[in-house]
Amino acid sequence: MRPAALFPLFRPLASLPGLGPKLAKLAEKLTGPHAVDLLWHLPCGIIDRRFQPKIAQAPHGRVATLTVRVDQHVPPLGPRYPYKVRCTDETGVLELIYFHARADWLERLLPLGRTMVVSGTVEWFQETLQMNHPDAVLPEDQRDTLEVVEPVYPMTAGLPAKTLRRAVKAALDLIPDLPEWQDGPWLARQSWPGWADALRRAHNPDTESELDPLSPARRRLAYDELLANQVALALVRRQQRKLAGRMLAGDGRLRAKALAALPFRLTGSQEGALAEIFADMGADRRMLRLLQGDVGSGKTVVALMALLNAVETGAQGALMAPTEILARQHAETLAPLLDAAGVGWAVLTGRDKGKARAAVLERLASGDIGVLIGTHALFQEDVGFHDLGVAVIDEQHRFGVHQRLQLSAKGRAVDVLVMTATPIPRTLTLTAYGDMDVSRLTEKPAGRKPIQTVTVALDRLEEVVAGIRRKVAEGARAYWVCPLVEESEQVDLAAATERHAFLRAGFGDRVGLVHGKMKAADKDAVMAAFAEGRLDVLVATTVIEVGVNVPEATVMVIEHAERFGLAQLHQLRGRVGRGAAASTCLLLFDPHLTETARQRLKTIRETEDGFLIAEEDLRLRGAGEVLGTRQSGLPSFRLADLEVHGDLLPVARDDAQLIVNKDPELSGPRGQAVRTLLYLFERDAAARTLRSG
Template sequence: MRPAVLFPLFKPLSSLPGLGPKLAKLAEKLAGPCAVDLLWHLPCGIIDRRFAPKIADAPGGRVCTLTVRVDSHVAPINPRHPYKVRCTDETGVLELIYFHARGPWLEKQIPVGTTVVVSGKVEWFNTTLQMPHPDAVATIESRDEIEAVEPVYPMTAGLPAKTLRKAIRAVVGEVPELPEWQDAAWLKRRGWPTWHDAIRRAHHPEDEADLRLSAPFRQRLAFDELLSNQLALTLVRLQQRRLVGRATKGDGRLRAKVLEVLPFALTSSQVQALADIDADMAAERRMLRLLQGDVGSGKTVVALLAMLNAVEAGAQAALMAPTEILARQHAETLAPLCKAAGVDIALLTGRDKGKARTAVLERLASGELPILIGTHALFQEDVAFKDLAVAVIDEQHRFGVHQRLQLSAKGRGVDVLVMTATPIPRTLTLTAYGDMDVSRLLEKPAGRKPVQTATIALDRLEEVAAGIRRKVAEGARVYWVCPLVEESEQLDLAAATERHAFLRATFGDRVGLVHGKMRGPDKDAVMAAFAEGRLDVLVATTVIEVGVNVPEATVMVVEHAERFGLAQLHQLRGRVGRGDKPSSCLLLFDPHLTETARARLKTLRDTEDGFVIAEEDLKLRGAGEVLGTRQSGLPEFRLADLAEHGELLSAARDDARLIVERDPDLASPRGQALRTLLYLFERDAAAKTLRSG
């Protein structure tokens, strides 16, 4: 259960002052559904209202706080003209300017004859100082209501800044004193404040320096968040290790048959990864291993050999992919190899219905079917294995930890191998897969040709089309990926449809189009036509649809390449260069590039090493953008910035390991405080793995 001390922080936003049902929805879109989410929504700037000159000394263009006497209200004759409130001090005249104002209401708010404090940006108009729409107006008695330094928060349309500030102030005011979960000596060495002081200070910055990620209280909050993440992963890992595993050890007969028919020898990285996997599977504890490797580094072969290890031992194996296209591709790639080994495999997706599905499920339950490949459909309740020993999960960042656990619950002590072709920087690997051991495939299999990469300005589109025409005449097949339009599939589709029409004018009906709005069977039909050579050019919107293996495709064109992340561009490039012909990748960019975008495209041109590219991407764009966190299932950090706080992440990892070694049930006084930390950052799942205490 969440500790009672945190209850005030987990009430809905609509219960906060100023946020009714309508505004609460906007605030939720901005920060999240609970009061605590507003705590993590930190200021991005400040308005300093401490400058309080006399009227005559006020410089134009600056925010000033002035104490003045209200002399008169001047209503406009023409409603298009502004309403003016004329004020003075002993040095001059100030006019408060209001457009579309309600006179009677203003007369009540700012009565003639009173002395008021006004704050806002001032401008000189001829010889008169003016303040258009003051930010704040208060009586002398209530001048403290005007914040001397006002925090500026990231905003969303329709939510007034003042309302948001009021709600955040209310939450910060209710922040309870919590027991200290950080090690006292560590806090002292870093010179960090308590959590309570750090959160108050973060929302009451005094100057620009307080907004920096390197400010001590910002570092303290970042470390708290990173520690909660690392502690949660360490606890989940401990829980997995405590669950009884099983020793699975094959005799190598089926593997030998596959290795005989492989057209190339295994690379040294593949051999090493297999040795790691074999040792894990032979041990009594459960395997939880991440296999990282670039597109084309041979992960699927390693996965098959791991699955055959289970089949040799008389058990079953499953491979799960995030999309139907990828699941089918795995089935097609593995079918000839499994046939050579005399091992049956089947495919199960959400589209399989009726008798065919029932037949697969019966063979699976009886143990007659040793290997099953599928999508999320494998999670369904009626999918029962006789004896599942190893589960392979492809493109893990599309599945959360809980789905990993769901699949491993389909058997007894199931070993889990996770594969990703997304090169993930080391720091991100720690945050997302800290509960796993990691193997990396660093070489490409023999026979893979390097891909020539060129960057070309978009205004040379006609030239590019002419070049493509020549390539197609020589028998090449071409992917043409359309620009990513942030947040909008509708606009993505419009861009792709337009490009499809443009290319059809050149290539006739040998141009296909796939996009996210198409039905599965239609998408598959277009992909199949491209793979079989009935189409020369395939126009695609989202990156995911292109996860198909067509060795004949040798040209990849990416339009508006500057809108894609480096990791995405690198994966797209990996779709070509899979056959024996030289391949090329053309990155078309908007000529008005920012320096960062230019640096990103240069990185891609200079190297094919996915890990180098991923580290560079992290430096240039920050963690949230590297894998498009929203779709990637990677933890989104609200207070920590991995590019800035990388060294804190390593410290948090070491601390978490030490804590769990010394106090695995978090029963000590510090352990109890750490439980509060887990709930504060909503790592409830990890907190629940603890025995209650």
């Protein structure tokens, strides 16, 4: 249950002054649905009204606050002219300019003969000082009610800035008195304010420097958010650890047969990762491990060994992939090795229906199938395992923490191994996968040749096509990836269809097309034709980004490469270089590049190290975009910026571990305060793993 002290902060926006139902909807789009969301919406600038010159000394283009006497109202000559109010002080004349304003309203606002305080941007026009639509107009005796330093917030169309500021003020008034959750000595060393004080300071900056994310108030708030994230992950991890595990330590007989059927030896980092995995599986607690490996580092073989280790003990293994293409491809890769080991296997995806599906389910329930490969269809209600011992999830960033928790329900104390081919920067590994142990594959299997990466301006398209024609004549196959036009599959599709038609004109009917709007069966058919050599060129949108394996493909063309993120370019490039022949990746770019795009293309040209690329991607684009946070299961932070506050993350992690180890139920004084912190940042799912109290 959310603590009662926080109830006022979780009021709906519409209940705040100035925000009726209509404006509340706009504010909600900007910040979120509750009053607390306004607290996390920090100012991005200030308007400083402290400069108070005389009229003659006011500089052009600056915000100034002037004390003047109202001398004359000058109504407009016609609808296209402004209404002017002439004002003076002892040094000169100021004209207040209003367009489309009603005379009676202005006469009430600025009564003749009164001394008024007006504030806004001043400009000199033909020897006269003017102020268009002043921001503030008030009688001299109310001068002290003028907001001299005004925060400026990120806005959305249709929501008046004044209305938003008023709502934020109301939200600040709701801040309750909460116990301190941060460690006292640490807080003192940092010279940070208390939580409520930090929020008030962040929303009422006095100078530009207080807008800096490194200012004490903002660093304090960022740390609070990171601490909430790390405590939540520590609790989930502890919950997983508490669930009784089972010892799965096979005798190695099946693994030996599969290894003998492999055409290469395992790399040092594969053997290291397997040692960690087998130690986890052999322990009496559940395994929850992330296996990070670059494109082509041999994760699938590591996963197979984990699955076979379970099968050797009489249990079953499942391998789950995010798409049908990937699931079937894993099956193709693993089938010869599973057959060599004499292990029964099957594939199950959403496409399998009727009798075929029923037959697989029957064999699965009886234990006849040792390894089941499929999509998330594996976790539908009617899929029952005889005895599931280990689940391997591929491309983890498509599944969040919740799916990881659900997984365990399919068997008795299921060990979970999660794989990703998207190398994740260390800071993001901590925020997204802090509930897991991490193994990294850092070497490529023997025989993998480096991929030559070349950048080519788009105006040399004809040369590129001629080069591909030569390669195809020598027996090569090529991918041609079309640009991300915008967040619209429709437009992406138009670009791909157009490029497909253009290439068909040159290559005839040996050019295929795959895109996201195709039915799975049609997509698979085209992919199969390309893999089997019935097509020479495959035009595709980014659906081929993950996991497609055609060793004969040695050319990758990425059109408008500047529109892709680094991690995505790296993933796409990894589709080639999988066979014995030398491979090339051509990055076609628009010559009018931004500096960031230029940096990205330079990085991808100079290195194939996915982990290095991931760190650079984080630096250039920020955490939110690196994995496309929308679908990545990554937490999105409101106050913490990992590029700026990354140094606070390891501290928050250590602090979180200390808190949870000392007071697992968060029942002591600091524990109770930390519990409030979890609810404040809506980490309710983690809080629910605690006993109530």
